[in-house]
Amino acid sequence: MTKPLFDPIINRFGTHCAKWDKMEDIYGVPAKDGIAMWVADMDFRPPAVVQAALEKMAEHGVYGYFGDESDYLAAISWWMKHRHGWEIDPAWVFTTHGLVNGTGLCVDAFTEPGDGVVLMTPVYHAFHRVIKAAGREVVECPLALENGKYMMDFDAWDAQMSGKERMLILCSPHNPGGRVWTRAELEAVAAFCRKHDLVLVSDEIHHDLVMPGHTHTPMALIDGIEDRLVMMSATTKTFNIAGTHSGNVIIADAKLRETFAARMAALGISPNSFGLEMATAAYSPEGAAWVDELVAYLDGNRRIFDAAIAEIPGLTSMPLEATYLAWVDFTDTGMSREEFTARVEKTARIAPNHGPTFGTGGENYLRFNLATPCSIVEDACTRLKEAFSDLQ
Secondary structure (H helix, E strand, O other): OOHHHOOOOOOOOOOOOHHHHOHHHHHOOOOOOOEEEOOOOOOOOOOHHHHHHHHHHHHHOOOOOOOOOHHHHHHHHHHHHHHHOOOOOHHHEEEEOOHHHHHHHHHHHHOOOOOEEEEEEOOOHHHHHHHHHOOOEEEEEEOEEEOOEEEOOHHHHHHHOOOOEEEEEEEOOOOOOOOOOOHHHHHHHHHHHHHOOOEEEEEOOOOOOEOOOOOOOOHHHOOOOHHHEEEEEOOHHHHOOHHHOOEEEEOOOHHHHHHHHHHHHHHOOOOOHHHHHHHHHHOOHHHHHHHHHHHHHHHHHHHHHHHHHHOOOOOEEOOOOEOOEEEEEOHHHOOOHHHHHHHHHHHOOEEEEEHHHHOOOOOOEEEEEOOOOHHHHHHHHHHHHHHOHHHO
């Protein structure tokens, strides 16, 4: 591991950076010495191969309409085959303005106003927002907490279904809990969708950020789900290029693909050239080597953070199998949500995501972004231990 690659602290203030420039306004955490651990992007530069692609564009200096996506589609196909064992046809790929946009397009294309969309909560907060904004109903199916990690509870969920549900959005790997779903669990999801006639949208944006000892299985490799499956992936989370607002919706089934293509055409959606060039560069052997170093570094940060949380009575960090997002339970402190949140934000001067925004089950949690230099993680750990020192 080339640790110095991710050790430098990059000042992101004054760069129109949501994570750092909006921290004080939203959380009241002072910019002068606060730590932003909320928005899920990384405080690292992307691999040099991505920077080089941008520099080449800038050197050319003409930014017209993009043509010929063959290299871009070939890069996506190469990445999915060599990193995930999933062979795709380039004709299956649609490029959206990120995966929140992709989620919205799926909801628009495959459901009608008033339909139910199933979420396994707690789960990524943007899903709720998009579903509600589209005039659909969020159907929360709470995950069960067993031995400190989330498990699927299909018996309970079967009893919840009313028949108005038309879609299930799966977060795989799971955000915020960091679970890597097993093949058996994914097979059970497929069976649940068949049983209740649901389109399955599998958001796999974190599929490259899997901790050592765990293996992600693409939903597309599960038998018997292809005719109702929509896959979503992106370079943005993996390579820290979320500002390109570029994501892929990949649909093998011809009927689903035709329906989605019609909505894309009706809304006039096409990708920007910067996102395509950066994704093409990222999905490469050079990009793969960088990701391997990144995951090793994130695993180190995870270990440091979890060890510190374990020293604070009443706090529990859910075992992180994937992502760089620590999900910390404050239930056993006996404190109200307002009190433990104030200790984190006012005393420790850390801005995390608030658990309730992730839906049912998130009430006593905060989510911490660990994709930052190790020294910042260590500083955050020291601050948290000091903020809860009376419990120790």
